[in-house]
Amino acid sequence: MSDHNGVTVVGPSVERGEEVLTAQALAFVADLQRRFGPRRVEVLAARAGRRDEIARSGRLDFLPQTADVRAGDWRVAEAPADLRDRRVEITGPTERKMTINALNSGARVWLADHEDANAPTWYNMVAGQVNLIDAIERRIDYTGPEGKHYRLTVERTPAIVFRPRGWHLVERHVLVDGEQVSASLFDFGLYFFHNARRLLDKGSGPYFYLPKMEGHAEARLWNDVFTHAEQALGIPHGTIRATVLIETITAAFEMEEILYELREHASGLNAGRWDYLFSVIKNFRDAGRDFVLPDRNSVTMTAPFMRAYTELLVQTCHKRGAFAIGGMAAFIPSRRDPEVNARALAKVGEDKRREAGDGFDGSWVAHPDLVPVCAEVFDDVLGERPNQVDRQRPEVSVTAADLLDVAATPGEITEQGLRSDVNVGLRYIESWLRGVGAAGIQNLMEDVATAEIARSQVWQWIRNGVRLSNGEPVTVELVRRILDEELAGISDELGSAAFETGRFKDAREVFEEVALAEDFVDFLTLPAYERID
Numbered sequence: 001m002s003d004h005n006g007v008t009v010v011g012p013s014v015e016r017g018e019e020v021l022t023a024q025a026l027a028f029v030a031d032l033q034r035r036f037g038p039r040r041v042e043v044l045a046a047r048a049g050r051r052d053e054i055a056r057s058g059r060l061d062f063l064p065q066t067a068d069v070r071a072g073d074w075r076v077a078e079a080p081a082d083l084r085d086r087r088v089e090i091t092g093p094t095e096r097k098m099t100i101n102a103l104n105s106g107a108r109v110w111l112a113d114h115e116d117a118n119a120p121t122w123y124n125m126v127a128g129q130v131n132l133i134d135a136i137e138r139r140i141d142y143t144g145p146e147g148k149h150y151r152l153t154v155e156r157t158p159a160i161v162f163r164p165r166g167w168h169l170v171e172r173h174v175l176v177d178g179e180q181v182s183a184s185l186f187d188f189g190l191y192f193f194h195n196a197r198r199l200l201d202k203g204s205g206p207y208f209y210l211p212k213m214e215g216h217a218e219a220r221l222w223n224d225v226f227t228h229a230e231q232a233l234g235i236p237h238g239t240i241r242a243t244v245l246i247e248t249i250t251a252a253f254e255m256e257e258i259l260y261e262l263r264e265h266a267s268g269l270n271a272g273r274w275d276y277l278f279s280v281i282k283n284f285r286d287a288g289r290d291f292v293l294p295d296r297n298s299v300t301m302t303a304p305f306m307r308a309y310t311e312l313l314v315q316t317c318h319k320r321g322a323f324a325i326g327g328m329a330a331f332i333p334s335r336r337d338p339e340v341n342a343r344a345l346a347k348v349g350e351d352k353r354r355e356a357g358d359g360f361d362g363s364w365v366a367h368p369d370l371v372p373v374c375a376e377v378f379d380d381v382l383g384e385r386p387n388q389v390d391r392q393r394p395e396v397s398v399t400a401a402d403l404l405d406v407a408a409t410p411g412e413i414t415e416q417g418l419r420s421d422v423n424v425g426l427r428y429i430e431s432w433l434r435g436v437g438a439a440g441i442q443n444l445m446e447d448v449a450t451a452e453i454a455r456s457q458v459w460q461w462i463r464n465g466v467r468l469s470n471g472e473p474v475t476v477e478l479v480r481r482i483l484d485e486e487l488a489g490i491s492d493e494l495g496s497a498a499f500e501t502g503r504f505k506d507a508r509e510v511f512e513e514v515a516l517a518e519d520f521v522d523f524l525t526l527p528a529y530e531r532i533d
C-alpha cells in the first residue's frame with residue numbers, strides 16, 4: 001500500500017508496476033478524478049432516471065431539445081494520417097502475448113481493450129499499461145511457458161486505439177481522497193499521461209474507443225476530460241481522437257448529438273452489436289412480450305431493428321465526415337478443426353460483406369486468422385480509396401419505431417437456447433473471475449457483452465412469463481435445475497479436480513444474482529468485481 005497526496009494505492013505490487021504508477025501519473029489521475037468524478041456520479045444518476053422513464057412509458061424517441069444539432073451543418077475533425085484507413089481492426093486484451101500477436105496481425109488498427117475483453121484484476125490493469133508502453137516503444141517481446149518466443153515481426157504495426165473501462169466501473173485498488181477512482185479516468189489517465197507525447201513523436205496520437213455510453217451528456221463529459229487532459233500536458237487541442245461505440249439503445253437515439261459533443265475529437269462511431277442487444281433487453285425488460293428476444297444465437301444483424309440501427313449509424317457518420325466501423329461477428333476460427341474453421345471464415349466473410357456493402361469504412365475481427373477475410377472484403381469495396389466516408393446514404397430513413405421494432409425479430413425460444421445461455425454465462429463468469437476476459441466457448445467468442453445478453457435474456461424470459469417451444473414455462477426453479485445439470489456436465493468434461501480448483505461456485509452465485517434475482521442488476525461486472533482478485 002502506498003499513500004501520496006491523497007492518492008492511496010491498495011493493490012499489491014505488480015512486476016514493473018512502478019513504471020506506470022509513478023507519483024506524477026497518479027497525481028494526473030487524481031486531478032481527473034477530483035475534477036470529473038462528481039460529474040460521473042451525475043451521469044450515472046441520469047442513466048437511472050432515464051431507465052425509470054422508459055419503464056413508465058415503454059418507449060424512447062429522438063430528443064426534441066437537440067433538433068437544431070441534427071439539423072445543423074457541421075462536421076467532425078479531419079482524420080489524422082494513421083486513422084484514415086481503418087478497414088480491419090483487431091480487438092483483444094492487453095495481455096503481453098496477445099499484444100504482440102495483435103501488433104503482428106496485419107490489421108490497420110488494434111483495439112487494445114480494457115473493457116469487454118478484459119477481466120479487471122489489478123494485475124491485468126497494471127500489466128496492460130506496461131505492455132502498452134512497450135508496444136508503442138516497439139520494445140516488446142515475450143517467452144511463453146512452453147518456450148515459444150514472441151517479438152515484433154512486422155515493420156508497420158496497427159494504429160493503437162485504447163478502450164478504457166466504462167463510466168459504471170470503479171478501480172477499487174486506487175483511492176483518491178478515500179474514494180474509489182473511476183475506472184474510466186484511471187485507464188484513460190494512465191494511458192494518456194504516459195503515451196500522448198510518445199505517440200505524437202512517432203507520428204501517431206492518443207486514440208480511444210469510448211464504450212457503453214448512454215447519451216450525449218456522457219460524450220460531453222468525455223470531451224471535457226480530453227480538453228483538460230490536453231491542456232494539462234500542453235498537447236494541442238484536438239490531438240485526441242475518439243471513436244464512440246453506439247452500443248446502447250438510448251445512444252442510438254443520440255448519434256448525431258454524441259458526434260457533435262465530441263466533434264473536435266471525434267473519429268467515428270462503431271456498431272457495438274453485442275452490448276446493443278444487451279441494452280435493448282435491459283431497458284425494455286419489463287415492457288412486455290413485444291420486447292422479448294428469441295434465443296441469443298438466433299438474433300442476427302438482419303433482424304429489422306438491428307438493420308435500422310446500423311443503417312442509421314452509417315448514414316449519420318458519413319453525413320458528418322466520421323468513420324462508420326462495423327462490429328464483431330462471434331464466430332472464431334480454429335487451427336485444429338478445419339470444419340469449424342471453414343464455417344467461421346464463411347460466416348465472418350458474409351458479415352463483413354454486408355457491412356462493406358452498407359457503407360461501413362472498416363470492421364472488427366476477434367482473431368488474427370480473420371484479418372485476411374475482413375481485408376479482402378473491404379479491399380474489394382474500397383479499391384484504392386482508404387475509406388468510403390464520402391458515400392452518403394440519403395435513401396436511408398430510420399424512425400424511432402424502426403429502432404424499437406424488436407417484435408419483428410424471427411426466431412424461437414428453446415430449451416437448447418436456455419441451456420446455452422446458462423452454460424455460457426457460467427463458463428464466462430468463471431473465466432472472468434480467473435482474470436481471463438475473453439474466451440472461446442462452443443466455437444464462439446464470448447466476452448462481457450455477449451455474457452450480458454445470456455444472463456439478461458434469462459431474466460427477461462422468467463419475468464415475462466415466457467414458455468419454451470416445448471411448452472415449458474421459464475421459471476426460477478427450471479433455471480436452477482438447468483444450472484445444476486450444466487454444472488454437472490462441465491465438471492464431467494473438465495474432471496472433478498480441475499472443476500474444484502476453478503471458480504464455478506462463485507460463478508454460479510454471480511449468475512443467480514444477475515439472472516434470477518427479482519431486481520435487475522445493471523451490469524454483471526458489478527457483483528462479479530466484488531469477487532475478483
Ligand SMILES: CC(=O)SCCNC(=O)CCNC(=O)[C@H](O)C(C)(C)COP(=O)(O)OP(=O)(O)OC[C@H]1O[C@@H](n2cnc3c(N)ncnc32)[C@H](O)[C@@H]1OP(=O)(O)O
Pocket residue numbers: 090091092093097098099101102113116117274275328332333334335365366367368438439440444445446447449450
Ligand atoms: C463485444 C466486443 O466488444 S468484441 C471485442 C472484445 N472481444 C475481444 O476482443 C475478443 C478477442 N479475441 C480473443 O480474445 C480470442 O480470439 C479468443 C479468446 C476468442 C480465442 O482465443 P484462443 O482460444 O487463444 O484462440 P486460438 O487458440 O485459435 O489462438 C491462436 C493464436 O492467436 C492468438 N490470438 C487469438 N485471438 C487474438 C486476438 N484477438 N489478438 C491477438 N492474438 C490473438 C492467440 O493468442 C494464439 O496465439 P499463439 O498461437 O501464439 O499461442
Ligand SMILES: O=CC(=O)O
Pocket residue numbers: 116245247271272273274275276327328449
Ligand atoms: O463492444 C462491442 C459490443 O458489441 O459490445
Ligand SMILES: [Mg+2]
Pocket residue numbers: 116211212245247272274275449
Ligand atoms: Mg461492448
